[in-house]
Structure formats: C-alpha cells, structure tokens
Amino acid sequence: MTLRSGVVGSLAAIGAGSLVWVLYALVTPETTDELPRSLSGSPRGADGRVAEVLAAHLGEPVVSGNLVLPLHNGDQIFPEMLDAIRGARESITFLTFIYWEGDIAREFAAALSEAGRRGVEVRVLLDAYGGRRMDPALVDQMREAGCRVAWFHPLHWYTLRRYNNRTHRRALVVDGRVGFTGGVGIGSEWTGDAQGPGHWRDDHFRVEGPVVRSIQGAFAENWREATGEALAGDRLFPEIEAAGEALVVPVLEIPGGSVSRTGMLYWTMLQVARERVRIWAPYFVPDPDLLAAIVETAERGVTVELLVPGDHNDSELVRHASQTFYAELLAAGVQIHEYRPTMMHVKAVLVDDLWTLVGTANFDNRSFELNYEIVLAVRDAALNSHMSRSFDRDLTRAERITGEDVEAWSPLERLRDHAYAMLREQI
Secondary structure, three states, X not given: OOHHHHHHHHHHHHHHHHHHHHHHHHHOOOOOOOOOOOOOOOOOOOOOXXXXXXXXXXXXXXXXXXXXXXXXXXXXXXXXXXXXXXXOOOEEEEEEOOEOOOHHHHHHHHHHHHHHHOOOEEEEEEEOOOOOOOOHHHHHHHHHOOOEEEEEOOOOHHHHHHHOOOEOOOEEEEOOOEEEEEOOOEOHHHOOOOOEOOEOEOEEEEEEOOOHHHHHHHHHHHHHHHHOOOOOOOOOOOOOOOOOOEEEEEEEEOOOOOOOHHHHHHHHHHHHOOOEEXXXXXXXXXXXXXXXXXXXXXXXXXXXXXXXXXXXXXOHHHHHHHHOOHHHHHHHOOEEEEEOOOOEOOOEEEEOOOEEEEEOOOEOHHHHXXXXXXXXXXXXXXXXXXXXXXXHHHHOOEEEEOHHHHHOOOHHHHHHHHHHHOOHHHO
C-alpha cells in the first residue's frame, strides 16, 4: 500500500464515518424532557377536574358543547366523509398523512374536484412521505378543478432534517363547522368492514361544536408551514354554537417541544385512572416513562387492557419491537390481546367510564417527538360506553397473550425482538 493510497483510504473511512454521523444527527430527534414522576394532588378517578389538570399542563383549552360520533371501519367512515364533502357550500380543508391507491382514492379526488368546480374553496394538504404512492394524475385533476393542493415537507437535500418530521394528522373540516379526525387513511386497505386481511380495522370520528375550530387550527398550522399562507376569516373559522354535551380538550402535538403533549396526556390519564384503562395501539413502542406509567397503573389495581395487531401488523419491525415489552406488562397484570383477522389500526384510549382519547397519535416515539398529531380528550359517558362495547367486540376477534406464550419464544426470537426495540426512537 502506498502512502497516497493509505491516506486516501483513511480519509475515505473518516468521510464515511462522518457521513454516518451526519445522517444520524439529521434523523435522530432532539430528546424532549422526561415525563413527570408523580402528579401532585392527583384527582384519582376520571372526574371533571381532569380537564383542568390537562389544560394547566398542556396549555390547551377546555371546550364544551360538542358532539363526537364514532365511525367504525370504511363502510361507515367513507360515506360520512364523502357526503360532507359533497354537501359543502363554502369551504373544505382536508389534511391526510396517507393517500394511497384504489377506487376510494379516486372517489375522494372526484368529490373534492366537484366541490372545487362548484365554487367551494378547497384546500388539500398531503404529507409528502405518506402520500408517495398517490397517483399524480389525481393531484392534477384536483388542481384543474380549482382545488389548492400542497405537499407537506417534500424531500430536498436542504431539508433532510425536517423530512423526518411528518404531519401524521388527519383532519377534514367542511364549512368550518363539521370536522373529522381519527386513524383512517385514503386507500383500499381502509375499505370494507374489517372482514379480512385486505380490509383494515379502524375508527374515525365526526365532530360538531366549538372544538371543530381546533381541528381547523391543526390544518391551518400545517398549511401555513407548507405554503406560507395564514388562514383566517369566517368561512374557515365561523362562530359555532353548542352541538352536544361532550367536553373536549384538543391536544395538538408539535415536534421539538420541551415535553411531548401527547405523552403528557397519556401519562396524566394513566395517573388519574381508578378502575379501568382500555387501549387500542396499532404501533405500541412506548418510551421508558410511559411504559413505567402503564406498569404502575396496573400494579395499583387498575384493570389495564391492551389491544394490538397480531400476525397482520403492517410493520413487522414494530410487531417484534412491541413484543419486548410483553413480559414486563404481563408481570404487572396488564392484559394483552392480539387482534387476529386483519391489521388493527384504531388509535384510542378509554379511561374509567367517562374519558375517551381519540385521534391520530400512536404509543410510539414518532408520535411523541417526530410527528405533528392531533388527539381529542373527550369527556362523554355516552361515547365512552359506545367505544367500550366496540372494544368488547374487538376482543372476540383477538387472542389473549399469556406469560406461557412469552416463555415459549425461542432465544433467537427474543434476540430479534430486542434488536428491533433498539430502533424505538425511529419507529
């Protein structure tokens, strides 16, 4: 080896190592502060004081007078959303993380285009990563009809760091008065009624009342970042009268905060739970603080039930990472169930018999530190009861995991799961 080749080889090695560290720095989030260890004067039991606790710690408003209606699976979700779009008179704002393929993708583009042609002010915001499978012809179709379509955080060499920050929000607001949010994406996977592997299990929520302004605000925040346009005016933010009895604390997650608002919400609800917590978690990779909170909740006698996807999880990486937590959770008394028929994509939490958390956030680091999210903490006994019955139905299609199941895993399976769990900051 010559001196020149040795130097070149050394520089190449240094350069490659530097590149790895640069890329790591670009995609690794700045860690937020740890969640609290205890809640002073904790109002045990999910009563009305919880809203004030959430508002104080999250800086979010407490909004009364709302109606939150659950919609189960594509057969219920898509007709409601499309009917709202087709009935719009003044404005439509539509934000989605996932816009994929299939007849439903074409149907949404057609409905939005028709609204644009009849003079409705239509804005569509698509996440550049989640919408990468979208047919470009559908974007052209909407733009030709007068819809304004923008992409959130498209990939450029000078925006690599922010490319890892996605808008995971789903928000449809029609005429500023009717909103939708939840877990659904625009793709054939969400059609049907969870009847098999090609048709996912998911929930979405139709929202009426003053809190719709917060859903609109979530859209406006991401739209401003993507386009530079600040939205205002009565067409988008009208005064809204009470539509129901539900009290809602809207939680808007923004990457880079000192403490994850979503993490703080989940942690607080676990602290105040007195009898039962029921969790749908399609991507369950909690950070150490939230895992400890779940364990502590179960150990003090609260019934904690966790429903996760089984063999049809669309992310093998997440499935195996999730399994590393099973032994600790089971030892604490947490009941774990794996949903069998298809991918389970519902994102919701039930606390005692009153509070329901719904929206777009997962129990993972992406939702706590990397993504823009929206979660509604809803105090409404009727919604909670309805969702609890839905949880019971889902359990009939799930298999309960036991300590014996975990003990039967081979050393190779355990090693694989722990290797995946090491990537928890990015999954």
